[in-house]
Amino acid sequence: MIKENVMQVHAHIAAACARCGREPSEVTLIAVSKTKPLSMIEECIAAGERIFGENYVQELTEKYAQCNADVTWHMIGHLQRNKVKYIIDKTALIHSVDSLRLAAQIESEAAKKGLTVDILLEVNIAGEESKWGFSAAEAPDAVARIAADCPHVRVRGFMTSAPYTETPESNRKHFRRLHALFTSIQEAPPKAADGNPVCFDTLSMGMTGDYEVAIEEGATMVRVGTGIFGERSYP
Ligand SMILES: *Cc1c(COP(=O)(O)O)cnc(C)c1O
Numbered sequence: 001m002i003k004e005n006v007m008q009v010h011a012h013i014a015a016a017c018a019r020c021g022r023e024p025s026e027v028t029l030i031a032v033s034k035t036k037p038l039s040m041i042e043e044c045i046a047a048g049e050r051i052f053g054e055n056y057v058q059e060l061t062e063k064y065a066q067c068n069a070d071v072t073w074h075m076i077g078h079l080q081r082n083k084v085k086y087i088i089d090k091t092a093l094i095h096s097v098d099s100l101r102l103a104a105q106i107e108s109e110a111a112k113k114g115l116t117v118d119i120l121l122e123v124n125i126a127g128e129e130s131k132w133g134f135s136a137a138e139a140p141d142a143v144a145r146i147a148a149d150c151p152h153v154r155v156r157g158f159m160t161s162a163p164y165t166e167t168p169e170s171n172r173k174h175f176r177r178l179h180a181l182f183t184s185i186q187e188a189p190p191k192a193a194d195g196n197p198v199c200f201d202t203l204s205m206g207m208t209g210d211y212e213v214a215i216e217e218g219a220t221m222v223r224v225g226t227g228i229f230g231e232r233s234y235p
Helices: 002-020 038-046 057-066 081-087 100-113 139-149 168-187 211-216
Strands: 028-032 051-054 072-075 093-097 117-122 153-160 202-205 221-224
Touching (some): 002 028, 002 038, 002 211, 051 057, 057 081, 081 100, 093 100, 093 153, 100 117, 100 153, 117 139, 139 153, 139 168, 168 202, 168 211, 211 221
Parallel strands (some): 028 051, 051 072, 117 153, 153 202
16 A cells, blocks of 8 residues: 555656656655554555655654664654754754754754754744744745854755645645745855855655645655555554
């Protein structure tokens, strides 16, 4: 079942790319495995996936320790500053950096371990009360400050979770707006601590309900959980 789901998601990604003149290779699929057992992750690996997204620090570190395959892990959930140290050397990308204080903590842990860590800034693009993230108005300044102040951090782009909806079209305006913000930074990138312009190349947006619309609006990463692993049940 997982293999069929994975194939179907890739077919939908290819179709969305075809509709807007993009190449499927421009879109990276993150298989969101939160709450799902290692056996299902292994099925997904057998189906060809190599990048897994997790929301909870403890779950990520457990799966990281248990999984022997050559895969990478992305942190996509809200991250508390006191837990940065547990995942910093286990994640290829932290999507969910939602404050300057969190970025500063990542910088300090990365410096301690001699790492350079790729991050995205989470943007609350629809201005929802319940969501973490920078506002669209705050985001450009946050990129510039983190770039200048954090030599062990690379700010690679933005991430957003659009509002939950049964009608994905209603999120198009949010994706379009974040893409415009993303492009404006690419066109005038701030300088990193080493004096070079930041390499801003990643736009993580789109989940099971709306990833096709997100791709049409410029997503370079989509995060799909339910569409691959089925519904989640929380204890
Ligand atoms: C759970 C989660 C996803 C995946 O959601 P689905 O609707 O199951 O595809 C993607 N991004 C984030 C940040 C999540 O927490």
